[in-house]
Amino acid sequence: MSSEGNIRVPYYPGCTLKTKAQGFERSAMECSEALGFVLDELKDWNCCGASFPLTKDNLMGLAGPTNVLIEAEKHCQEHNVAPSVVTLCSFCYNTLKRTSHAFKEDPSKRTTLNAFLERDYQGTIKVEHYLEYLRDTYGFDKLAEQVKVDMSSIRVAPYYGCLLLKPGKEIGLDDPEEPTILHDFLDAIGVTVVDFPAQVDCCGSYLVMREPEKAMNLSSGILDEAGEYGAQALVTACPLCQSNLDKCQRSKTSTKDGLPVLYFTQLLAMALGLSTENHQFEDHQIDPRPVITACGIGCSEKSE
Amino acid sequence: MLIEPQGQSLTAIQELERSTGEKITDCYQCGKCTAGCPASMDPPPSVLIRKLQLGMFDEVVSEQSIWSCMACLTCSERCPKGVSPAAIIEGLKLIHLRDMDPQVQAEELGQEFLAQSTQQAVVSGFRKFI
Numbered sequence: 048m049s050s051e052g053n054i055r056v057p058y059y060p061g062c063t064l065k066t067k068a069q070g071f072e073r074s075a076m077e078c079s080e081a082l083g084f085v086l087d088e089l090k091d092w093n094c095c096g097a098s099f100p101l102t103k104d105n106l107m108g109l110a111g112p113t114n115v116l117i118e119a120e121k122h123c124q125e126h127n128v129a130p131s132v133v134t135l136c137s138f139c140y141n142t143l144k145r146t147s148h149a150f151k152e153d154p155s156k157r158t159t160l161n162a163f164l165e166r167d168y169q170g171t172i173k174v175e176h177y178l179e180y181l182r183d184t185y186g187f188d189k190l191a192e193q194v195k196v197d198m199s200s201i202r203v204a205p206y207y208g209c210l211l212l213k214p215g216k217e218i219g220l221d222d223p224e225e226p227t228i229l230h231d232f233l234d235a236i237g238v239t240v241v242d243f244p245a246q247v248d249c250c251g252s253y254l255v256m257r258e259p260e261k262a263m264n265l266s267s268g269i270l271d272e273a274g275e276y277g278a279q280a281l282v283t284a285c286p287l288c289q290s291n292l293d294k295c296q297r298s299k300t301s302t303k304d305g306l307p308v309l310y311f312t313q314l315l316a317m318a319l320g321l322s323t324e325n326h327q328f329e330d331h332q333i334d335p336r337p338v339i340t341a342c343g344i345g346c347s348e349k350s351e
Numbered sequence: 352m353l354i355e356p357q358g359q360s361l362t363a364i365q366e367l368e369r370s371t372g373e374k375i376t377d378c379y380q381c382g383k384c385t386a387g388c389p390a391s392m393d394p395p396p397s398v399l400i401r402k403l404q405l406g407m408f409d410e411v412v413s414e415q416s417i418w419s420c421m422a423c424l425t426c427s428e429r430c431p432k433g434v435s436p437a438a439i440i441e442g443l444k445l446i447h448l449r450d451m452d453p454q455v456q457a458e459e460l461g462q463e464f465l466a467q468s469t470q471q472a473v474v475s476g477f478r479k480f481i
Contacts, residue, residue, distance in 0.1 A: 062470035097474035101422060101441040103372035108478065138471045213424040223428050249389045249423035255468065256476030257455050258419060265389055290469045 056180065057122050057132045058086035059115055061139035062094050068136070068286035070327030074312040075135055075177055081319045082185060082193060086133065089115070089122050095142040098253070106159055112146035113160050116172045123172070131173040133180050135312070137285035141210035141218065144174040148217045176211065178228055178284060178311065179220055187235040194236050195320035201342040203314065204241040204278035205229035206269065208288040209249050223247070229282065232311060236318040243276040245269040250291040266295040270306050279338050282311045293332045307335030317344055356406035363408045371442035375403045377432045384426030384436045392416040396426050396436035403439075417443045418454050418480070444479065455480040 064072040100108035119132040134140045149156045150170030215223035233240045251262025296305040378400045385395035402411045420440045427435035
């Protein structure tokens, strides 16, 4: 990798990015390199715990994400970079950011967790989503200048889900009910944005484990609405949203072609003119390539 | 039906408030949480909270609808009184889970489910149901 001289951004992948959502990670890595920064993976990370405990007395669920933040702090000190960590998965982002918030705002939690883990973490790490990094550090204006491919022929619905935004007071990425960050991202890369009401509705999340039908119905409703508003595809930042939205179409009758659900980084790669051969599209229930190709956008197996 | 929580019910509700950090009586029943709940919970969040206000702890803790909450946090985001119904519901779930009463049998999860699910769904599911 020709990463010398590039900005190195501390990066926490999380479990799903290394398994079911490899296309998300690879596309993000490839986009970063094209944009001049490198996602620098933490050396020794563990699962973030996936869901932030909502009760005040459930501190065990914070031990995992705290260890991740401590590892990030170590990484930043060793590499002499500002104390921050970037994530791609909405669940990881939510868990790490809320844990970080608890360390800053709740001295009793901080004391208990530090005593339990035998550490002295003070909540210094700034947790950022990749989208947030692009917006606030890299800049959407600068991103727009890097776009090589005209993407205007495809109509895409930005789907935010829940954990990227809520609770608004702790996450603070965007307005939790009427967000614009994905809209602005799509605008920057020249995609035609389809604004649709279900953009922050829940996809069914982990209910797939206990009441899969109910979860699939929720996902179906989101897709139907996106379709009614004229979208040809959806973008998301969450592997579980992607999975639920994508899978619920498998059992549908063939009256509808289905809507492909992409990670925002996959669309970015196309806009930057990068190859999509590592994006794992073959694992999607609804392969996005036919729609993309039909819109006249190169979805190349090889670059150039 | 109790109008004011008394006896064991009062103790249980106070323990739920301690565990969640929420105050049941803060709710003034506007119903925004129920209106926005995507899980079609029946009974819905505002009814569960009203019953807790009336002291009906035993009835509320055994409602099946609490297990349909996906912690999307729409209710908590919209509550004008700063109550988090999602946290109260998770507190009710934890009473079962801490009492070794799992709602999903891990050994019964099919290989196909495990093979196809994202890791975050499995880890979250274990945290919320087992």
